Amino acid sequence: MKPLISIIIPSYNKVKFIKETINSVINQTYTNWELIIVDDGSNDGTLDVIHESKKNDTRIKSLINDLNSGANFSRNQGIKEARGTYVIFLDADDLLKSNCLENRLAFIEKGNFDFCVFSMGVFTSVIGDSSYKWIPNSTEPLSDFLKHELPWSILQPIWRKDFLIKINGFDESFQRLQDVEMHTRALIEPGVNYAVETNLEDCYYRIDEERKNFSAYNFLERRILSSNLYCSKFHKMLKDPLLKKKLYVTIYKTYLQLLYQYKLKTITKKEFFELKQKLFSIQSPSMQFFHKSLFSVGYFFSLLPFRIPGINWFICKVIIF
Helix, strand or coil, rough: CCCCCCEEEEECCCCHHHHHHHHHHHHCCCCCCCEEECCCHHHHHCCHHHHHHHCCCCCCCEEECCCCCCHHHHHCCCCCCCHCCCCEEEECCEEEEEEEEEHHHHCCCCCCCCCCEEEEEEEEECCEEEEEECCCCCCHHHHHHHHHCCCCCCCEEEEEEEHHHCCCCCCCCCCCHHHHHHHHHHHHHCCCCCEECCCCCCCEEEEEEECCCHHHHHHHHHHHHHHHHHHHHHHCCCHHHHHHHHHHHHHHHHHHHHHHHHCCCCCCCCHCCCCCCCHCCCCCCCCHHHHHHHHHHHHHHHCCCCCCCCHHHHHHHHHHC
16 A cells, blocks of 8 residues: 655645645645645634635645644644654645655655655746755755754655654744754754755745745844754754854854844844844853854944955854864
């Protein structure tokens, strides 16, 4: 019997996109799948689209959270509900290529892999309107995740469900960096066996700005809290001091986001320094005056009226030197 693949979608107010996302699952060449949609309190008509889809295809199931609890909670609920041997996480505005499940199943069953990662295309409104591709060709993915040079995203892997359960799924304390945290934890799991496929993309990530409900201050605050949590958590878990150093590049890149929004004037000067203080409140013996001094250099160059190429690259190199 062909293995069952569980596709898990956390949804919140995605009425404009979710029908297309569901259809990308329905149109798969591989048919032994179940789609589990976990709605997190939508109030924009998303639930109507989900219920209509369920009427037409019994492979589609839905769960509704009593309270708005975030994507991590929703994905974990989906894992508990999943009956499949394998699991794929799909966001409610992204798309699968029609042969995605067939492609991934054939690859992961070649070996006894815990997870496998595939290439992904990017689009704004219609597939093909961007030439950018997210290819998982990193030679040191753990190092890259620690430095927030993300080698892949949540949509690109297929997971063995038993491995997801083994690593306890998603950490629900993270408001941002949810998949970064889980992928990092998966890569440091003893004996993990994974593979990457860098050929043609089999899924598509949407970057349409209309999908975002953006409050700069709230976004930055969540990113700062999660960056600090990520750094503290893996500073304790990692044994290699060289890997620990790379964590502070994640902090620096969060600082660059803070500087960028300040430069765009989406946050005030008062808000900037308030958020900066939260960012620098990280409790770790490795977050020393040296790092904060480097961040001050980044502050000076980032707020210049012109851009000097290579400065931030150089600061990141010095941080982990």
